[in-house]
Amino acid sequence: xxxxxxxxxxxxxxxxxxxxxxxxxxxxxxxxxxxxxxxxxxxxxxxxxxxxxxxxxxxxxxxxxxxxxxxxxxxxxxxxxxxxxxxxxxxxxxxxxxxxxxxxxxxxxxxxxxxxxxxxxxxxxxxxxxxxxxxxxxxxxxxxxxxxxxxxxxxxxxxxxxxxxxxxxxxxxxxxxxxxxxxxxxxxxxxxxxxxxxxx
Ligand code: ITT
Ligand code: NA
Numbered sequence: 001x002x003x004x005x006x007x008x009x010x011x012x013x014x015x016x017x018x019x020x021x022x023x024x025x026x027x028x029x030x031x032x033x034x035x036x037x038x039x040x041x042x043x044x045x046x047x048x049x050x051x052x053x054x055x056x057x058x059x060x061x062x063x064x065x066x067x068x069x070x071x072x073x074x075x076x077x078x079x080x081x082x083x084x085x086x087x088x089x090x091x092x093x094x095x096x097x098x099x100x101x102x103x104x105x106x107x108x109x110x111x112x113x114x115x116x117x118x119x120x121x122x123x124x125x126x127x128x129x130x131x132x133x134x135x136x137x138x139x140x141x142x143x144x145x146x147x148x149x150x151x152x153x154x155x156x157x158x159x160x161x162x163x164x165x166x167x168x169x170x171x172x173x174x175x176x177x178x179x180x181x182x183x184x185x186x187x188x189x190x191x192x193x194x195x196x197x198x199x200x
Contacts, residue, residue, distance in 0.1 A: 001194075004030045004031075005031055005068050005069075012072075047085065048071040051071035055125070056125040065129075070124045090103055101155070119139055119142065124138070125190075137189075138183060138184065144161075145168065150169070
C-alpha cells in the first residue's frame with residue numbers, strides 16, 4: 001500500500017518515516033515532495049486532533065492516497081498548557097525553532113525549577129479514501145531546563161528532559177527518542193491500525 005506522510009517539517013518527516021519503518025509496515029511512503037497538489041492547510045483547529053485530521057484529509061483530497069499527518073507540540077504547566085497547538089509559531093514565524101524555544105525560556109525565567117513541568121503531545125491521524133478516519137495519541141511527560149543541550153531531534157528537544165531521564169531529548173539517539181516520544185507512541189498505535197487496513 002502507498003501512504004502519504006503529509007508534513008512540511010523535514011525533521012518530523014524523518015521521525016515519522018523512521019518510526020513507521022521500524023514497525024515493519026508493508027507500505028511505500030510518499031512525502032509531500034512527491035505531491036505537488038498538496039495545498040497550504042490552515043491549522044485552525046483548537047486541538048492537536050483537529051489539526052492532524054485537517055492535514056490528513058487534505059492529503060486524501062489532493063492525492064487519493066491514504067494519508068497520515070501528525071499535529072504535535074509542547075504544553076508547559078505554568079503557561080496553562082501553552083504553546084500547545086501554537087508550538088510551531090509561538091514566536092511568530094512558523095517553524096522558527098530557535099526563536100520559539102527562546103521565547104518559552106524567557107516566559108519561564110522567573111519560575112522556580114520545581115515548577116517547570118512540561119509535556120510533549122502528539123495526535124496522529126490516518127485518513128483513508130472513502131471516509132474512514134483514525135486518530136491516535138501519544139504524550140511524553142517531563143520538564144524544561146534553562147540551558148539548551150544536544151544536537152539531535154528538533155524544536156524544543158534541547159530544553160526538554162523526559163521524566164526519568166537526565167539527558168535532554170536532543171541528547172538522545174534517534175532510537176532512544178522514538179522509544180519514549182509522543183510521536184513514537186502515536187505512530188506505533190497508528191501503524192497497528194494501518195496493518196489491519198492492509199490485511200482487510
Ligand atoms: P507540519 O504541520 O507540516 O507537520 P509543523 O512543524 O508545523 O509541520 P506542527 O504544526 O505539528 O508541525 O508543530 C509542531 C511543533 O511542535 C514543531 O514545530 C516543534 O516546535 C514542536 N514539536 C513537535 N514535536 C516535537 C518533538 O518531537 N521535539 C521537539 N519539538 C517538537
Ligand atoms: Na500545529
